[in-house]
Amino acid sequence: MPRVSAVHVLRCGRVRVRPQNLQRGRSPELWWTATSRRWSAWLPVNVVLVVHEEGVLLFDTGQSPRSLAEPDYYPGRRTGGLLGAVVGWAFRRQAQFEVPPTDTLVSRLAEVGLSPADVDTVVLSHLHQDHAGNLDVVPGARVLLAPEELALLSEPHPELHGVLPGAVVPHDADLQPLSWSALPSPLGPGGPGEDPAFTAGHDLYGDGTLVALPTPGHSPGSVSLLVRRPDGPPLLLVGDLTYDCDRLERGALPGTGDAATQEASSRAVLRLRESEPGLVVVPAHDATATTGLDLKKS
Ligand SMILES: [Zn+2]
Structure with missing residues (x-):
């Protein structure tokens, strides 16, 4: 049996955002947040399920239906005072x-013949609610995330990073920090005089098939996951590093996050692709990303 035997893209909700969020422009975030009147097309909220010999893994968990049903899911004046408002x-x-x-x-799990109890491990690209929103559905899973992202939960106001612990993180969730350690060999071109793309990461099962890599910028602890399959090109699940591969290649950054860090992570991903022929980059909100995967689509 191959180490990775199946990969499924599960569409767990959909989202539309401001055009200035898809692609960073000149106006500051606060300005376009206040004034923009346009929306993007509806985009998927992609969760990726990987069946590995060691267990079933989810990369992200998607948007929760509770976010639409519970009036206090998002902060407000009643629950958070002026800052909440x-x-x-x-x-x-x-x-x-x-x-x-x-x-x-x-x-979505039922469509591929699985139930929440089958999920052993969740890797979170980051803690935003459209990525971590369904942790309550998989209470038995260990949840791996970057230590830099985990640290946001200890800050006085995680909501200033777009993180809503009360709505998203169950009090008994089994959160475990990924540990960034030197990879046996750097990932990336790394020729003479060239920077390798990634020198540190977390090889989940020690077999090189699932390697979490730090790609900060959209949030302080944003993570990507490299998936090596026996029957197709490798995948790089990048969360919100970009909205689509075309923008990634053009160096057009999304509108939220730290631009300089986003740019460095984007460059690292593009360098990684140079050394991994056919690498398929899978953004969390890209409707077309799934068409190149040769996978069961949801
Ligand atoms: Zn996000």
């Missing part, structure tokens, strides 16, 4: 979500 306003201005019954994590 401002953060809640920013959430509502920047993105809109839908989670039809077909798009719940439970429904």
Whole structure:
């Protein structure tokens, strides 16, 4: 049996954002958050399921239907005072979500013959609610995330990073920090005089098939996951590093996050692709990314 025997893209909700979020422009985030009148097309919220010999893994968990049903899911004046009111306003201005019954994590898992109890491990690209939103659906899973992202939960105001611990992180969640250690050999071209793309990462099962890599910028602890399959090109699941590969190649950065860090991570991913022929980059909100995977689509 191959170490990785199946990969499925599960569409767990959909989102539309401001054009300035898809691609960074000249106006500051606060300005376009307040003034933008346009929305993007509806985009998927992609969760990727990997069946590995050691267990079933999810990269991200998608948007929760609770976000549409619970009035206090997002911060507001009643729950968070003035700061809550401002953060809640920013959430509502920047993105809109839908989670039809077909798009719940439970429904999507059932489509591939699995139940939440089958999920052993979750790797989070980051803690935003459209990525970590369904942790409550898989209470038995260990949840791996970057130590830099985990640290946000200890800050006085995680909501200033777009993180809503009360709504997203169950109090008994088994959160475990990824540990960044030197890879046996650097990933990337690394010719004479060239910087390798990645020198540190976390090889989940020690076999090189699933390697978490630090790609900060969108959030302080954003993570990508390299997936090596026996029957197709390798995949790099990049979360919100970019909205689509075309923008990644053009160096067009998304509108939220630290631009310089986003740019460095984007360059590292492009360098990695030079040394991994056929590497398929899979952004979390790219509708077309799944068409190149030769995988079962959801
Ligand atoms: Zn995000």
